[in-house]
Amino acid sequence: MTYEDYVALPDDGNRYEVIEGELCSVPAPNRKHQRISFKLALLLGNFVESHHLGEVYFAPFDVKLSDINVVQPDLLYVSNGRLDIMSEAGAMGAPDLAVEVLSTSTRRRDKVTKLRLYENFGVDEYWIVDASRVAVRVYRRSRNKLALVSELLDEDGVMLTTPLLPGLVIPVAAIFED
Numbered sequence: 503m504t505y506e507d508y509v510a511l512p513d514d515g516n517r518y519e520v521i522e523g524e525l526c527s528v529p530a531p532n533r534k535h536q537r538i539s540f541k542l543a544l545l546l547g548n549f550v551e552s553h554h555l556g557e558v559y560f561a562p563f564d565v566k567l568s569d570i571n572v573v574q575p576d577l578l579y580v581s582n583g584r585l586d587i588m589s590e591a592g593a594m595g596a597p598d599l600a601v602e603v604l605s606t607s608t609r610r611r612d613k614v615t616k617l618r619l620y621e622n623f624g625v626d627e628y629w630i631v632d633a634s635r636v637a638v639r640v641y642r643r644s645r646n647k648l649a650l651v652s653e654l655l656d657e658d659g660v661m662l663t664t665p666l667l668p669g670l671v672i673p674v675a676a677i678f679e680d
Contacts (some may be wrong), residue, residue: 505569515664521615523570528562531609536632537672538603539576541677542631544617546577546601549670550624556581556598557588564592565624567598573616576631577601579666596624598666603631617641621648627666636678 517528578597587595602612636656641648
């Protein structure tokens with residue numbers, strides 16, 4: 503399946519991604535997943551907006567990496583200097599930051615397949631948020647690869663930061679608190 507095939511699909515109320523030309527269903531996230539995504543969207547979005555650094559979007563929102571790879575990260579950030587990739591339909595290229603909150607049904611896709619896609623298509627940083635382990639894995643681009651730079655556990659005082667957004671400090675505990 504190509505991007506053109508994908509956008510021509512009838513709106514049946516379901517979410518889909520295209521990975522290496524294969525149409526993949528994306529099940530609706532559960533309550534915990536949504537709470538984590540919402541908290542991160544607020545924390546990241548408020549920081550980016552207040553500092554006028556770019557734009558933050560949340561799923562469902564298409565990211566066309568290539569003609570046969572269209573994904574919908576749970577959250578994404580595009581810096582001001584790269585806003586030319588944005589269209590009315592979504593992002594037509596890799597965001598600066600992609601965030602996936604793991605779900606049982608998409609765990610392998612997020613940890614393996616999307617990591618490879620984000621690496622191959624130029625995402626600078628990728629966060630994998632794992633509610634079952636109460637941890638955030640941070641991958642950062644180094645020498646054309648996304649390398650694991652930290653695994654942050656929900657412990658007192660542990661903070662999530664990124665060189666993409668200097669000054670952003672997110673307490674890991676805040677991501678997971680009910």
